[in-house]
Amino acid sequence: MIKPRTPPGIMELLPREQIAFQRMLDVIRRNYERFGFLPVETPVFELSEVLLTKTGGETERQVYFVQSTGALANAAAAAGSGRDEGEAAALPELALRFDLTVPLARYVAEHEHALTFPFRRYQVQRVYRGERAQRGRFREFYQCDIDVIGKDTLSIRYDAEVLAVIHSVFSELGIGAFRVQVNNRKLMRGFFQAQGVDDPQQQALVLREVDKIDKRGADYVRDTLAGPEFGLPATSVARILEFVAVRSTSHADALARIDAVLAQAGDAANDALRAGAAELRDVLALVKALGVPESAYCLNFSIARGLDYYTGTVYETQLVEHPEIGSICSGGRYEDLASHYTKSKLPGVGISIGLTRLFWQLREAGLIAGIAESSVQAMVALMDEARLDQALDLARHLRAGGINTEVQMEARKVAKQFQYAARAGIRFVVLAGEDELARGVVAVKDLAREQQFEVPRDELAGTLRVELEQARALAGR
Amino acid sequence: MIKPRTPPGIMELLPREQIAFQRMLDVIRRNYERFGFLPVETPVFELSEVLLTKTGGETERQVYFVQSTGALANAAAAAGSGRDEGEAAALPELALRFDLTVPLARYVAEHEHALTFPFRRYQVQRVYRGERAQRGRFREFYQCDIDVIGKDTLSIRYDAEVLAVIHSVFSELGIGAFRVQVNNRKLMRGFFQAQGVDDPQQQALVLREVDKIDKRGADYVRDTLAGPEFGLPATSVARILEFVAVRSTSHADALARIDAVLAQAGDAANDALRAGAAELRDVLALVKALGVPESAYCLNFSIARGLDYYTGTVYETQLVEHPEIGSICSGGRYEDLASHYTKSKLPGVGISIGLTRLFWQLREAGLIAGIAESSVQAMVALMDEARLDQALDLARHLRAGGINTEVQMEARKVAKQFQYAARAGIRFVVLAGEDELARGVVAVKDLAREQQFEVPRDELAGTLRVELEQARALAGR
Numbered sequence: 001m002i003k004p005r006t007p008p009g010i011m012e013l014l015p016r017e018q019i020a021f022q023r024m025l026d027v028i029r030r031n032y033e034r035f036g037f038l039p040v041e042t043p044v045f046e047l048s049e050v051l052l053t054k055t056g057g058e059t060e061r062q063v064y065f066v067q068s069t070g071a072l073a074n075a076a077a078a079a080g081s082g083r084d085e086g087e088a089a090a091l092p093e094l095a096l097r098f099d100l101t102v103p104l105a106r107y108v109a110e111h112e113h114a115l116t117f118p119f120r121r122y123q124v125q126r127v128y129r130g131e132r133a134q135r136g137r138f139r140e141f142y143q144c145d146i147d148v149i150g151k152d153t154l155s156i157r158y159d160a161e162v163l164a165v166i167h168s169v170f171s172e173l174g175i176g177a178f179r180v181q182v183n184n185r186k187l188m189r190g191f192f193q194a195q196g197v198d199d200p201q202q203q204a205l206v207l208r209e210v211d212k213i214d215k216r217g218a219d220y221v222r223d224t225l226a227g228p229e230f231g232l233p234a235t236s237v238a239r240i241l242e243f244v245a246v247r248s249t250s251h252a253d254a255l256a257r258i259d260a261v262l263a264q265a266g267d268a269a270n271d272a273l274r275a276g277a278a279e280l281r282d283v284l285a286l287v288k289a290l291g292v293p294e295s296a297y298c299l300n301f302s303i304a305r306g307l308d309y310y311t312g313t314v315y316e317t318q319l320v321e322h323p324e325i326g327s328i329c330s331g332g333r334y335e336d337l338a339s340h341y342t343k344s345k346l347p348g349v350g351i352s353i354g355l356t357r358l359f360w361q362l363r364e365a366g367l368i369a370g371i372a373e374s375s376v377q378a379m380v381a382l383m384d385e386a387r388l389d390q391a392l393d394l395a396r397h398l399r400a401g402g403i404n405t406e407v408q409m410e411a412r413k414v415a416k417q418f419q420y421a422a423r424a425g426i427r428f429v430v431l432a433g434e435d436e437l438a439r440g441v442v443a444v445k446d447l448a449r450e451q452q453f454e455v456p457r458d459e460l461a462g463t464l465r466v467e468l469e470q471a472r473a474l475a476g477r
Numbered sequence: 478m479i480k481p482r483t484p485p486g487i488m489e490l491l492p493r494e495q496i497a498f499q500r501m502l503d504v505i506r507r508n509y510e511r512f513g514f515l516p517v518e519t520p521v522f523e524l525s526e527v528l529l530t531k532t533g534g535e536t537e538r539q540v541y542f543v544q545s546t547g548a549l550a551n552a553a554a555a556a557g558s559g560r561d562e563g564e565a566a567a568l569p570e571l572a573l574r575f576d577l578t579v580p581l582a583r584y585v586a587e588h589e590h591a592l593t594f595p596f597r598r599y600q601v602q603r604v605y606r607g608e609r610a611q612r613g614r615f616r617e618f619y620q621c622d623i624d625v626i627g628k629d630t631l632s633i634r635y636d637a638e639v640l641a642v643i644h645s646v647f648s649e650l651g652i653g654a655f656r657v658q659v660n661n662r663k664l665m666r667g668f669f670q671a672q673g674v675d676d677p678q679q680q681a682l683v684l685r686e687v688d689k690i691d692k693r694g695a696d697y698v699r700d701t702l703a704g705p706e707f708g709l710p711a712t713s714v715a716r717i718l719e720f721v722a723v724r725s726t727s728h729a730d731a732l733a734r735i736d737a738v739l740a741q742a743g744d745a746a747n748d749a750l751r752a753g754a755a756e757l758r759d760v761l762a763l764v765k766a767l768g769v770p771e772s773a774y775c776l777n778f779s780i781a782r783g784l785d786y787y788t789g790t791v792y793e794t795q796l797v798e799h800p801e802i803g804s805i806c807s808g809g810r811y812e813d814l815a816s817h818y819t820k821s822k823l824p825g826v827g828i829s830i831g832l833t834r835l836f837w838q839l840r841e842a843g844l845i846a847g848i849a850e851s852s853v854q855a856m857v858a859l860m861d862e863a864r865l866d867q868a869l870d871l872a873r874h875l876r877a878g879g880i881n882t883e884v885q886m887e888a889r890k891v892a893k894q895f896q897y898a899a900r901a902g903i904r905f906v907v908l909a910g911e912d913e914l915a916r917g918v919v920a921v922k923d924l925a926r927e928q929q930f931e932v933p934r935d936e937l938a939g940t941l942r943v944e945l946e947q948a949r950a951l952a953g954r
Contacts, residue, residue: 001817001818001819001820002526002527002530002817002818003527003818004527004582004583004584004586004587004815004818004819005524005527005583005587006519006520006523006524006583006587007520007522007523007524007570007571010520012518012519012520012584013518014588014591014592015515015516015517015592015598016515018515018516018517018518019515019516022516033852033853033881034876034879034880034881034882035876035881035882035883036853036856036881036882036883036884038492038493038495038496038851038852038853039492039495039496039499039852040492040495041489041490041495042483042489043483043484043487043489043617044521044573044603044605044617045484045541045617046483046484047482047483047484049479050479050480050481050482053479062545062546063545063546064522064543064544064545064546064571065543065544065545065546065549066541066542066543066573067541067542067544067569068539068540068541068542068607069539069540069541069542069607070607072542072568072569091549092544092549093484094484094541096521096543105481106481106482106483107481107489109481110481110482110483111491114491115491115492116897116900116901118886120883121492126521128521130545130546130547140520140521140522155886155887157865157886157887158886161884161886168876286865286869289865289866289869289870290869290872290873291869291870291873338481340478340479341478341479341480341481342478342481343478374515375510375515375516376510376513376515379513388634388763388766389766392763392766392767392768393766393768395767396767396768399511399512399645402511403511404510404511404512404513405511405512405513406512406513406597407513407638409595409632409634409635409638410632410634420593423593424593
């Protein structure tokens with residue numbers, strides 16, 4: 001007898017939780033489709049040679065490699081015979097994807113001539129990382145990505161559209177007030193250059209120090225940046241600390257903040273700073289034109305994201321009431337998606353939602369029950385074996401009318417059947433006793449409203465459908 | 478520069494094909510939910526120790542093993558040092574699932590106390606097999622499974638419900654007339670026993686010979702079974718060939734066929750034969766009560782499926798016009814799901830649709846275009862940069878009204894934009910020139926019907942929604 005268990009670092013859900021999770025996936029997919037993004041799925045494994053071109057050490061150490069039984073036996077034989085140690089030590093042929101970006105790059109480069117650019121794709125699949133086992137860290141998790149990929153160029157306007165998608169998704173998910181925080185890597189780079197920090201590596205180190213403000217205090221950071229390691233003038237340090245503290249409070253304020261950075265730089269303003277400011281202004285203007293409310297976005301000049309990957313707009317998204325959860329949706333603009341696979345220049349902009357971790361965090365924070373009303377909407381009770389055929393026929397009628405219906409296949413005490421439906425989260429219990437059948441009606445118990453009513457048999461499915469649609473409308477879904 | 482490519486044995490789709498595939502997945506999922514099945518997802522890998530308890534040689538050789546970079550390095554070091562050859566040769570800790578049945582067994586055993594029985598679950602995920610590379614054989618493919626699992630017992634009635642689900646799924650998929658072929662392993666076993674073939678192994682060998690009828694002819698099979706290897710009496714051979722040729726032509730004919738088998742056995746009829754006949758009768762009666770039309774099911778006494786796994790009802794599903802495709806949905810009743818993981822007895826009944834292979838076959842047979850109308854339903858054209866804001870606002874209006882909408886972010890020649898929409902399979906192109914904006918209307922070009930009309934701006938989303946719903950209704954979706 002083997003103990004049944006999942007590997008560590010896996011989030012496996014019970015059916016009711018899975019329904020809640022699936023509804024979130026459906027909302028995300030629906031909103032991605034609403035903005036015209038097309039579905040793509042890629043295989044769970046890629047050729048190691050293809051997958052690992054782009055990755056650095058940290059990511060590479062977390063990769064899962066895949067071997068078929070045959071390949072494994074060959075490797076063991078080679079190692080055992082000492083015949084070819086090089087071969088035994090070679091990487092396995094296949095590896096599990098660790099994100100959806102590298103597979104997208106491979107996909108776009110491979111199918112370049114069959115795609116139309118700008119290419120707008122969404123992809124909702126699981127990815128794999130050999131993380132150290134730790135609470136809230138998962139080795140298998142969903143990523144829900146969109147990207148717009150241009151050929152040679154891609155209008156800055158897509159950066160605004162992507163932000164509108166984030167707004168649309170999280171509005172419908174209904175997990176509380178959120179704010180998309182926007183920055184621009186060009187503006188950031190230009191600002192640091194204007195403060196005399198030219199080297200990108202050095203900029204990264206400064207940002208890392210700045211990140212310590214919350215933990216170690218402003219004085220510590222100020223002393224470090226002015227100290228021997230960085231040797232920045234006190235005025236520059238003050239300006240840096242002021243810059244990264246910027247959080248705009250309205251659309252007009254955001255524009256004013258951009259103007260202020262330019263004004264302060266004065267003659268020291270450089271091309272990068274001007275370009276970044278212009279891009280941010282464009283993005284903000286279009287975000288407004290797309291109908292995103294001012295409360296849903298702001299500038300945050302401290303956001304950098306992957307310093308060697310993103311080159312323009314960067315986004316992070318926070319729950320207003322739960323900043324401790326961190327960013328729930330991040331991304332940005334990059335110069336070139338697939339330089340390892342094609343000579344074509346493919347700039348893009350995209351975002352990712354890590355839904356497994358988000359679901360876990362929301363549940364931990366008590367923001368979702370984690371247990372949803374069942375996907376089963378009605379249960380046909382069976383009180384008398386002799387009426388099984390009628391019960392099956394009622395179920396058929398309900399299903400044909402679009403109601404997800406379970407039928408009790410064996411007669412049990414009615415109380416037991418109600419108990420079952422209540423525990424399972426099924427809203428409607430349908431009963432048809434001798435009396436009801438004779439009158440051409442059925443009895444319906446609505447477990448959500450705790451009330452019972454009768455409807456003509458032919459109107460059953462329609463009536464329940466109306467009730468369910470009302471509930472959906474009330475829930476804002 | 479690395480050549481971008483997928484590993485062999487993978488079916489990767491272009492976006493339009495992916496939309497067609499996704500629609501099929503959605504139909505399957507919707508029908509599974511309509512019958513009250515609950516979603517379950519399990520991780521792509523399981524502990525090797527847990528996954529490989531149940532499998533025989535053939536399956537085991539096709540398993541993909543998974544190792545993180547760290548584990549791989551350790552194994553190589555151990556092998557290199559010759560320190561511990563046993564360790565290096567040990568199986569990796571993790572393996573990719575090769576079906577959804579073993580993960581279901583593990584899931585039900587692990588979460589037994591949190592589940593309610595009969596437990597009805599559906600699962601739509603990819604599985605992995607290291608098949609030899611071959612046209613139409615995939616190493617990664619979707620399985621779409623349902624199972625009903627009982628605790629200690631499970632009513633035969635679920636066997637009928639599962640058949641009704643098959644009917645519901647394939648009716649909505651709309652890939653042509655199909656027939657669910659039903660048999661019962663008890664009836665089959667009882668019949669062979671009555672012919673003097675008692676040993677299950679021997680029964681399997683006889684069935685294997687019988688399978689050669691199409692290729693080698695009835696005479697060859699008759700001679701083999703009557704020959705030295707099997708030594709069956711001529712009357713038994715005749716009865717066996719007659720039995721396995723049975724295909725019922727109607728509900729009444731099916732019942733008559735069952736009666737005929739019992740009558741012919743006469744005094745030689747045994748418990749298994751009688752039990753199998755009774756089960757088949759029950760299943761047929763309930764299938765009818767569930768509203769499945771007679772043309773959609775028949776008896777086929779030659780169907781055996783996995784001889785050591787299924788114990789009662791077995792199903793195969795054929796496309797009536799395309800028998801060469803083979804079974805597109807198979808399954809049956811089994812005694813005990815999870816005996817390796819729990820002492821509880823868990824009988825079940827279930828089916829599986831291998832959608833990746835089915836999609837490939839349908840495309841090969843020309844039964845689906847493989848290219849669907851886009852999931853993008855409308856495109857807002859942009860003819861003048863100055864009207865970008867209006868275009869974005871129109872898109873917002875359409876999306877809020879439930880229309881999947883792409884907006885042209887940069888002004889181009891109108892002809893180019895129409896060409897793009899046509900190639901992309903987008904049905905509606907929405908235009909708002911100066912003239913239309915002044916009159917509060919927009920122009921819509923319906924590329925499916927090749928006609929153009931004007932609607933008041935506020936009625937745009939509603940109008941398109943009605944058109945799309947009509948198209949859906951006409952397509953029977």
